[in-house]
Each structure stands twice: as structure tokens, then as C-alpha cells.
Amino acid sequence: MAYVSMGEAHRRITEYLNRFCGAVSYQDSPMLCRLLSFSSNSPSLLSLADALNVFQDASSLIRQSDKFSEYGEILAHLFRSLQSYRVGNLVEAYLAFENFANAFVQEFRNWESAWALEALYVVCYEIRILAEKADKELTSNGKSPEKLKAAGSLLMKVFGVLADPYLVFFFLKLYGKGPKRVGALYVTCQLFKTYFKLGTVNLCRSVIRSIETARIFDYEEFPRRDKVTYMYYTGRLEVFNENFPAADTKLSYALQHCNPKRERNIRMILKYLIPVKLSLGIIPKDELLQKYNLHEYMNVVQALRKGDLRLLRHALQEHEDRFLRSGVYLVLEKLELQVYQRLMKKIYIIQKLSDPARAHQLKLEVIAKALRWLEIDMDLDEVECIMTILIYKNLVKGYLAHKSKVVVLSKQDPFPKLNGKPVGS
Amino acid sequence: MAAEQKATTEEVKMDLFEDDDEFEEFEINQDWVENEEQVKEVGLQWEDDWDDDDVNDDFSHQLRKELETISAAKK
Numbered sequence: 001m002a003y004v005s006m007g008e009a010h011r012r013i014t015e016y017l018n019r020f021c022g023a024v025s026y027q028d029s030p031m032l033c034r035l036l037s038f039s040s041n042s043p044s045l046l047s048l049a050d051a052l053n054v055f056q057d058a059s060s061l062i063r064q065s066d067k068f069s070e071y072g073e074i075l076a077h078l079f080r081s082l083q084s085y086r087v088g089n090l091v092e093a094y095l096a097f098e099n100f101a102n103a104f105v106q107e108f109r110n111w112e113s114a115w116a117l118e119a120l121y122v123v124c125y126e127i128r129i130l131a132e133k134a135d136k137e138l139t140s141n142g143k144s145p146e147k148l149k150a151a152g153s154l155l156m157k158v159f160g161v162l163a164d165p166y167l168v169f170f171f172l173k174l175y176g177k178g179p180k181r182v183g184a185l186y187v188t189c190q191l192f193k194t195y196f197k198l199g200t201v202n203l204c205r206s207v208i209r210s211i212e213t214a215r216i217f218d219y220e221e222f223p224r225r226d227k228v229t230y231m232y233y234t235g236r237l238e239v240f241n242e243n244f245p246a247a248d249t250k251l252s253y254a255l256q257h258c259n260p261k262r263e264r265n266i267r268m269i270l271k272y273l274i275p276v277k278l279s280l281g282i283i284p285k286d287e288l289l290q291k292y293n294l295h296e297y298m299n300v301v302q303a304l305r306k307g308d309l310r311l312l313r314h315a316l317q318e319h320e321d322r323f324l325r326s327g328v329y330l331v332l333e334k335l336e337l338q339v340y341q342r343l344m345k346k347i348y349i350i351q352k353l354s355d356p357a358r359a360h361q362l363k364l365e366v367i368a369k370a371l372r373w374l375e376i377d378m379d380l381d382e383v384e385c386i387m388t389i390l391i392y393k394n395l396v397k398g399y400l401a402h403k404s405k406v407v408v409l410s411k412q413d414p415f416p417k418l419n420g421k422p423v424g425s
Numbered sequence: 426m427a428a429e430q431k432a433t434t435e436e437v438k439m440d441l442f443e444d445d446d447e448f449e450e451f452e453i454n455q456d457w458v459e460n461e462e463q464v465k466e467v468g469l470q471w472e473d474d475w476d477d478d479d480v481n482d483d484f485s486h487q488l489r490k491e492l493e494t495i496s497a498a499k500k
Contacts, residue, residue: 017429030454118453125450135442148442189448196444224459225451232448255467259457268446277471288470305475306484325445342476343488349480366492373491417476 009051013058017068020075024116032119036078038085038097039129047172049086051217074103085130087357094134094147098154101127105161114180121183124158124190127151127311132197152194152203159187163210163217181216185226192233201237208234214236228254232269239272240327244422247276267292277333278304281338281418300332307342310374337423340386341395343370358411362387367407380405393424 004012016035019364023031038045052058057080059200062068067076081096091144101123108116128151188207195203211217211230222230235250251273258265274284274297283301288294299315302308316323316332323329344362347370352359364383371378378386387407390396480489 033453133444145442181470193444193447196447197442199442224456229448229451236446257459259451260448260460261457262451265449268448271446277454281476282471282473283475285470285472307481308484345476346480346485346488347492349478350485350492353480353489354493370488373488415476420473 004047004050004054006054008062009055012048012051013055013061015213017062017065017075021067021071024071027113027115027244029115029118032116033122036119036122036126038082038093038126045082046086049082052083052222053086071107073101075108077103081130081190090130090133090137091147094130094151097126097130101154101158105158109161109164114183117183120158124155124187127154128190128194131194148194148198149200150199152191152200154298155187155191155194159184159191159207159210162187162235163214172237179221182223183222184217185211185222185230187224189229189233192230196233196236201240201332204233204237208237224412228258233266235269236272236327239276239331242331244276244279245420248273248280251276263292267294269295271326275328275335278335278338279331279422280420282420300335303339304335304342307339307344307346308374309336309339309343309371310375312336312373334423337390337393337395338418340390341415343374344390344396348409348414360411362407362409364407366404367413395423 012407019031020035022028023035026205034040034042035045042244055061059072059076062072062075077096081093081100084090084092102210104123105120108120128148131147131151134147138145162180188211191207192204195201211219219227231250231254235247235254238244238247238250251269255266255269255273258269261268270284270288270292271294274289274294277284278300283304284294284297286298286301289298289301296315297317299318303312305314310337316329320329323332325369344367346360347366348359351362364380364387368378368380368383371383384400384402385413386406387396387400391398391400391407394416396407396414397406397414397416400406471488
């Protein structure tokens with residue numbers, strides 16, 4: 001920490017107070033954003049923090065002026081938070097910021113238009129980031145992390161303020177412009193990030209319900225960047241619920257409308273969209289996998305193209321940890337049935353080349369031999385079981401002649417394509 | 426052994442609140458220009474008619490050889 005004289009400290013604090021009150025008076029949102037972005041570690045905020053730690057009694061400064069004392073409570077908490085943040089006392093920093101945020105949101109409710117919406121976004125972001133840092137500090141001290149969870153509750157409260165129908169209608173009628181409710185999607189996305197990090201994704205349900213069914217929201221009004229983020233997270237939830245057509249719609253939206261320069265985000269979308277598309281019988285081109293460094297999917301795609309069950313198993317094993325972490329392992333494992341279908345089709349085509357008259361009869365014994373070649377050991381009963389499943393799921397059209405141990409394929413379209421629909425639908 | 430266990434617990438605790446795939450924040454003040462070309466391009470990176478009748482690849486050739494040994498054995 002640099003040395004700061006009392007005089008200089010006084011000057012810096014007063015300057016900040018003037019900027020803050022000025023920003024509020026002139027509804028200067030970008031300025032307010034800058035004044036609140038702790039995690040940006042801007043030189044001006046850091047030098048303010050140093051000044052506060054030297055001066056120690058900023059409250060007296062605030063009290064001296066009516067202009068400042070109007071926001072006395074907000075500023076006191078803010079300063080306390082910044083001081084703690086500067087000296088690396090992150091739990092204290094979070095707690096003080098929580099108090100600041102509560103007070104700030106109360107003021108925000110009273111301000112007419114939504115001029116301070118972006119500043120509110122900054123506050124929400126800082127709540128989450130500070131909570132994460134606080135939890136790291138807690139765990140490194142052998143204590144139980146609980147601040148991120150608290151942040152989730154606080155963000156829910158903020159969401160509630162933005163979704164408050166009384167506020168919305170009242171202010172909409174009076175002032176018309178810039179309703180606050182369009183901020184709700186940003187807060188929702190901060191909530192998603194919080195819940196995903198905590199692993200409590202079930203808590204997403206209530207906000208999603210509010211966004212998608214409450215009549216005060218018009219989904220089209222939300223800014224595109226928030227819609228992209230929203231679709232990404234709700235798309236991921238659909239993947240977890242194995243609701244593939246919905247996942248496809250949402251993740252595809254995110255992909256198409258994401259800022260093309262943000263390649264890491266695009267890669268994340270694809271990471272979840274690819275298993276979904278594969279489950280719908282659609283495969284990504286190699287260029288796509290190359291461009292976004294998604295090599296873990298290459299062998300999976302090859303396995304599906306060829307009907308190579310051994311390659312699929314190998315691919316799942318090779319990247320097991322990665323697939324498990326992202327939660328797509330089960331989705332990819334279920335592709336096995338589609339790979340079986342492709343293999344059966346290959347066997348059928350090969351048989352047609354040498355003996356077209358009898359090609360539509362697949363002997364279980366022949367299938368077993370092909371499987372053994374692919375290092376899958378099954379007796380005829382097990383093969384029969386697999387074939388029954390394939391028929392049941394409409395991946396194979398035909399019937400099982402149990403006594404003769406043969407699958408008799410339909411003469412027409414024995415291996416129906418998925419055509420963008422999930423298996424068995 | 427005890428040290429090992431402690432290390433794993435710590436690892437688990439740190440891992441506790443992780444999401445490998447947290448979406449990066451978009452800048453609040455800037456919206457990006459949507460390029461129609463780019464939107465379309467992304468859409469064209471998928472194939473839905475890959476499921477053809479072509480058996481000229483290596484895998485199919487090897488499969489065919491494998492199947493032929495069955496019929497050969499039978500004769």
C-alpha cells in the first residue's frame with residue numbers, strides 16, 4: 001500500500017463523494033458503473049481504498065455535507081467494503097458489499113426511470129464475484145463456504161425488485177421510457193451463474209418460470225446479449241433433462257446470435273450443442289470441430305458415421321473425465337444405439353452386394369461375429385435383446401424370428417433416419 | 426496417508442464451486458453487429474444426410490472381410 005498523507009486522503013475521498021453524488025444527480029450511469037466496479041481493480045478505486053484506510057473516519061466527511069449525507073448509509077457500507085477488499089479481507093468485503101447492495105437497491109426502487117440499470121448490473125456482478133472470493137477465503141481457512149449461496153438469495157431479491165408488477169406498471173404509466181423490468185434477464189443470468197457454480201441448478205426453475213410465464217415480461221424486449229446468455233444456460237438445463245429438441249432450439253439460438261468474436265463462448269455453446277445434435281442424427285462438420293478445438297468429439301462423430309462401436313467406447317473412455325465434468329457423458333453413451341443402427345445398416349448393405357435376395361435377413365450369429373470383431377462379446381440372447389431394443393425404438397424396421405435366430409428386415413426403409421427427432425419419439 | 430487425505434479433501438472443497446463452462450460476460454454498453462453471413466455460416470456447419478449407403482471406407486472393407494470369413498467357414 002502506498003503512503004498517503006492525510007491531506008491527500010481527504011482530497012481523494014471528497015473527490016469520490018462528489019463524483020458519486022454528481023452521477024446520481026445527473027443520472028450518469030456509466031460514471032456510476034465505474035465508481036462501483038471493485039473487481040476491475042481500477043487505479044482510482046485502489047487509490048481511494050488506500051485513502052480510506054489512512055483517513056479511517058470517512059463517515060465524518062460524509063456527515064459534513066448534506067449532499068453527501070443523503071446517501072450516507074450507502075456510502076458507509078461501500079467504503080467499508082472497499083477498505084476490506086483492499087487489504088484482502090474478502091469475507092468482510094463481501095458482507096459490507098451485501099449491506100451496500102441492499103441499501104442501493106432500496107434507492108434504485110425510488111429512482112424514477114431505469115437510468116441506473118447498468119449500475120445495478122455492476123452491483124449484481126460484484127455481488128457474485130465478491131462472494132466467490134469470500135468463499136475461497138473461507139475454504140482456505142478450513143471454514144465452510146456460504147457466501148455464494150447468500151449471494152444467490154440476494155440476487156433473487158434484486159430480481160424480485162425488477163419484477164415487481166406495482167413498480168413496473170406505476171413507472172411505465174408515469175414515465176414510459178426504459179422500464180426496469182428489462183434488467184431482469186441480466187440478473188437472471190447472474191443467478192444462473194451462481195446456481196451452476198453452487199450445483200443447485202434446481203433453483204433456476206422459479207426464475208425461469210417468472211421470465212417465461214409472467215405477463216409483465218415481454219421476452220422480445222430483453223437485450224440480445226442477455227438472451228444469448230439465457231438461452232445458453234436454459235439450453236444446458238434442457239440437455240440435463242434430455243429434452244433434445246428444446247435444447248437444440250435454445251443452444252442454436254445462442255450460437256447464431258452470440259457475438260462472433262467471443263470464440264470461447266461459442267466453444268462452450270458447441271460443447272453442449274454437439275451431443276444434442278448427434279442425438280438428433282445430425283453431425284458437425286470436421287471444420288467446426290477443428291475451428292473451436294473440440295477434438296474430444298472427433299472420434300464420437302467418426303464412430304457414428306462408420307457404425308464403429310469399438311471406436312465409440314474408446315472415445316468415451318479416452319475423454320471420460322471431461323465428458324463427466326460437463327455432464328454430457330450419458331448423452332454420448334446413449335448414442336450407442338444409433339451406432340448399432342449404422343452397423344446393422346452396413347452389414348445389410350454388404351450382404352446386399354453378395355446375396356441381394358437374402359440380404360434383408362440378418363442372422364444373429366452374423367451380428368454376433370461382427371460385434372466380436374469390435375471387441376464386444378455377446379451371446380445370441382444378448383444380441384437378440386439389442387435387436388429387440390432397436391426395433392422397439394424404431395431404429396430398425398422389421399421383426400425377430402426367434403426360432404430361426406434371424407432379424408427379418410422390412411423391405412422398405414429398414415433403418416429409418418432420425419430426421420432431427422430424438423430416438424424412440 | 427493422512428496428508429494425502431487432507432489434500433484430496435481440499436481439492437474437493439475447491440472443486441466444490443466450479444463451473445468449467447461459465448459463460449463469459451458480454452460488455453454491457455456494447456451490442457455487436459449481427460452479420461447475416463456469419464449467422465448463416467454457423468448454421469451450415471452441420472450435416473444431416475451423412476447416413477449414406479457408401480461402404481467404400483476402410484472400416485466397411487474390414488467388416489466385409491470379417492463377414493466373409495463366416496460364410497467361408499460355413500462352406
